[in-house]
Amino acid sequence: MKTKAPARHGLNDIQAATTWQVASLLLGYPDDGLLARLPMLRRAVRNLPASVAEPLGAVLATLDETSPQALAADFVTTFDQRKRSCPYLTYFACGDTRKRGMALLRFKQAYDAAGLVLDGELPDHLAVVLEFGATADLAEARRLLLEHRAGVELLRLALTEAGSPWTGVLDAVSATLPPLSGDIEDAVARLAAEGPPEEQVGLAPYGIGSGPVFLPDPVLEARS
Secondary structure, X not given: OOOOOOOXXXXXXXXHHHHHHHHHHHOOOOOHHHHHOHHHHHHHHHOOOHHHHHHHHXXXXXXXXXXXXXXXXXXXXXXXXXXXXXXXXXXXXXXXXXXXXXXXXXXXXXXXXXXXXXXXXXXXXXXXXXXXXXXXXXXXXXXXXXXXXXXXXXXXXXXXHHXXXXXXXXXXXXXXXXXOOHHHHHHHHHHHHHOOOEOOOOOXXXXXXXXXXXXXXXXXXXXX
């Protein structure tokens, strides 16, 4: 089933960084801290191009209008209990296999090179990558996202098809990236049809399989 691709508009680096920072926060667990930030996030979105402001605004409106209990339950169901909407980018291409450990190392090395230390979350969590791009290295974060462009799109499609209130976050992120074409389209179709590979080994150093880990705030800390 095809879903409508998000509209695209040329964003400058400041607009892309703002979009990614807002998206990163909106992919965090909807606790009191996030809900208290909603006015600030609305101000940040206000001057962005419509291609990203509209989907992010829809998510913000939902967070305003929905009870905290319902938001929390939906968040856990969406991101912790459904593999199709897993927020860990390497999962889509590598599944729980040995190859995923090497893919995770690629993310960690990027953060190390920027002098940043990951605080309590796997390095391929989409929110972590987006915050890294917004606050440390936009170009390197973009490279990581493009390397896992198929995973970003599969997550977007999964949220869209589920009617998730977080769909707008992925629509906005996708709108900051080049449109799908060629090999990426083929990869999305293949992964959607076959799913990620399965092999429950080689992931202990990253804590995979230990249960849900909610995104801390902040997700990245500068080395002293």
